[in-house]
Amino acid sequence: MITLKSCFTLTTGNLRFFSYFSESIPHIYESMKSYSASAVSLLIYAVLFSIAFGSCKKKNEDPVPVNPGTSGKLTIFFRNLAGGQEIQFGQRLYTNAAGNNYQVDMLKYYVTNVVLIKDDSSEFKFNNYDLINAKVDSTCRIYGNVVPNGTYNRIRFYLGVDPVRNHTGAQDGDLDPVHGMIWTWNTGYIFFKHEGDFMDSTGSIEPLLYHYGTDPVLAQIELPIGALRIDNNEKKLYLNFDLNSLYGSTHTVEFNGNNIRQSSSVDDRDWLTSLFENFQNSFSYDRSE
Amino acid sequence: MRKLLLTALLAGFVIIACKKKEDDVIDPGDGHNHSHYILDIPPGLPAMPIPANNPMTEEGIALGRKLFYDPILSGDNTMACADCHKQHFGFSDSTIQFSIGIDRIPGDRNAMPLFNLGYASNFFWDGGAADLESQVIGPIQNPVEMHEDLANVIQELNAHPEYPELFRKAFGSSTVTTPMIMKAIAQFERTMVSGDSKFDRVRRGLDSFTAQEQRGMDLYADPFKGDCVHCHTMGSTFTDFEFRNTGLDSIAADSGRARITLLASDIGKFKTPSLRNIEVTAPYMHDGRFFTLQEVMDHYNTGFHYPQNLDANLRTSVKGRMTQQDMDDIIAFLKTLTDYNFLTNPAFAKP
Numbered sequence: 019m020i021t022l023k024s025c026f027t028l029t030t031g032n033l034r035f036f037s038y039f040s041e042s043i044p045h046i047y048e049s050m051k052s053y054s055a056s057a058v059s060l061l062i063y064a065v066l067f068s069i070a071f072g073s074c075k076k077k078n079e080d081p082v083p084v085n086p087g088t089s090g091k092l093t094i095f096f097r098n099l100a101g102g103q104e105i106q107f108g109q110r111l112y113t114n115a116a117g118n119n120y121q122v123d124m125l126k127y128y129v130t131n132v133v134l135i136k137d138d139s140s141e142f143k144f145n146n147y148d149l150i151n152a153k154v155d156s157t158c159r160i161y162g163n164v165v166p167n168g169t170y171n172r173i174r175f176y177l178g179v180d181p182v183r184n185h186t187g188a189q190d191g192d193l194d195p196v197h198g199m200i201w202t203w204n205t206g207y208i209f210f211k212h213e214g215d216f217m218d219s220t221g222s223i224e225p226l227l228y229h230y231g232t233d234p235v236l237a238q239i240e241l242p243i244g245a246l247r248i249d250n251n252e253k254k255l256y257l258n259f260d261l262n263s264l265y266g267s268t269h270t271v272e273f274n275g276n277n278i279r280q281s282s283s284v285d286d287r288d289w290l291t292s293l294f295e296n297f298q299n300s301f302s303y304d305r306s307e
Numbered sequence: 308m309r310k311l312l313l314t315a316l317l318a319g320f321v322i323i324a325c326k327k328k329e330d331d332v333i334d335p336g337d338g339h340n341h342s343h344y345i346l347d348i349p350p351g352l353p354a355m356p357i358p359a360n361n362p363m364t365e366e367g368i369a370l371g372r373k374l375f376y377d378p379i380l381s382g383d384n385t386m387a388c389a390d391c392h393k394q395h396f397g398f399s400d401s402t403i404q405f406s407i408g409i410d411r412i413p414g415d416r417n418a419m420p421l422f423n424l425g426y427a428s429n430f431f432w433d434g435g436a437a438d439l440e441s442q443v444i445g446p447i448q449n450p451v452e453m454h455e456d457l458a459n460v461i462q463e464l465n466a467h468p469e470y471p472e473l474f475r476k477a478f479g480s481s482t483v484t485t486p487m488i489m490k491a492i493a494q495f496e497r498t499m500v501s502g503d504s505k506f507d508r509v510r511r512g513l514d515s516f517t518a519q520e521q522r523g524m525d526l527y528a529d530p531f532k533g534d535c536v537h538c539h540t541m542g543s544t545f546t547d548f549e550f551r552n553t554g555l556d557s558i559a560a561d562s563g564r565a566r567i568t569l570l571a572s573d574i575g576k577f578k579t580p581s582l583r584n585i586e587v588t589a590p591y592m593h594d595g596r597f598f599t600l601q602e603v604m605d606h607y608n609t610g611f612h613y614p615q616n617l618d619a620n621l622r623t624s625v626k627g628r629m630t631q632q633d634m635d636d637i638i639a640f641l642k643t644l645t646d647y648n649f650l651t652n653p654a655f656a657k658p
Binding site: 185186187188189190194195196198200201202203204205206232281282283284286287290 | 360361431433435436437438440441442444445448449457458461484485486489490493562565566567569570571574
């Protein structure tokens, strides 16, 4: 909210700035006339005008310069697990820490603002907004095409969308609302979505619908990744995400009576907080190669 | 000194030239220049902030207007935005308490009137939509409203004989995307400016209040009588855009703003609506429970409850502080806020 408000203030400020100056143009022009009577001066103005308009042309933004010998490529793979096993969709194969038997029909989450941290604490930023759909392998990869050479020993990213991008839906790519990862009554992305079902304490099968998000629960994850050496080469980094850690690492998440949750009620806060804290322990480094 | 001044002026000119160019020409990169649209804001209303990522163009507004009136945006192509937001009722839904969606299911909040939206920084009764662009996709997808899937709308629009070309004219690409739909409708909605009521004309010295209307305006502002101005600020937008619990129930049936903030202190709070065009936007309140302005006056005079989150202004209001004459006078004043030119402006009608 704060970010959005400040954006609006800026826009209004700029508009005022424009109108202030456009109103001033005739005055400036009048003053100029009094200072320049001769044709020579007019010529000078003509030259300056052309410079002025010339300077307005947008410079073609060069792609990030790639000096051979200074960077490599990195693909980050997210493996989606439940209890250490690759998730098989549509099968009630998994048991959380609370003992609930559950299945996954849909698992999607945003991984954004990936940062690689070198051993000397310097950082390389991906500036990415990626939606991971556990069902579609090609979405479970994040590409770094120009990663500066060096040894990286930590990775940091957001599980979710940062406040700069979380307060409007009018965005393209993985943030396009067409992906169904934005709330329709409350502008903001659904950071994480698990839909499926579970067997409740009476033995009946009940729906499980977890839609997690909003600014206060934007989870920042930081992990050691060994010593990942980029040296004019192509590397792969494998990270694991485990649903059973999300439902049972710090806080045990009980599905009974708690199976439909999204950010829409004061009662959702405890659930949001539990997941927020558990997310810190739900990702782990597997290997790099 | 002269040279210095001249140089300074020229430097200023260089900057202006650049800014001006950037401001006037909207080129999305397709070699097609779009016609920059300058909003005509009546005196008495402030300049409207236009988001940098959605500049107003003639093409964008025309497209947004067509979409606003086109049932193609609903699940079974039977319902347009305009079906629940009718111009003659200030773009609210006539006298219906809860509008009926395509599946014949009523909603649970009263359809809001639409005007002067560019001054608001959030939308819906609970402020859930953080910008006008994002508001657009709420009703389209809501199961009790237009109940449509965005991917389906995109597909239909891309296959349509006219729309791809209209999107190209507005946004430079004939491949329709969700953000383009959102931006076009938001652009059209920003043109719906209402500021030409009798109240405005009196302010401009072009008309005068009757004695009753004048008494009503004084009572509207009187802290011991109407006390309306705390929230419905006098002049301009007639709202402070804040969220308040106005004591409609002792225990709120609708959590209101708390659905967005998840704060218990926001339970039962709803956005202060503008009082412009209030005469034609009945029924009133977030749930449309009051069908007449007299019922609204009765609520604020004697009918309000004392829930925990009751707004401080009401908490200190004395019940029965207004006579029937006072309330009649205030209602007479409120009716001067009806902007007939807005309600009949052909620029906002079905294209």
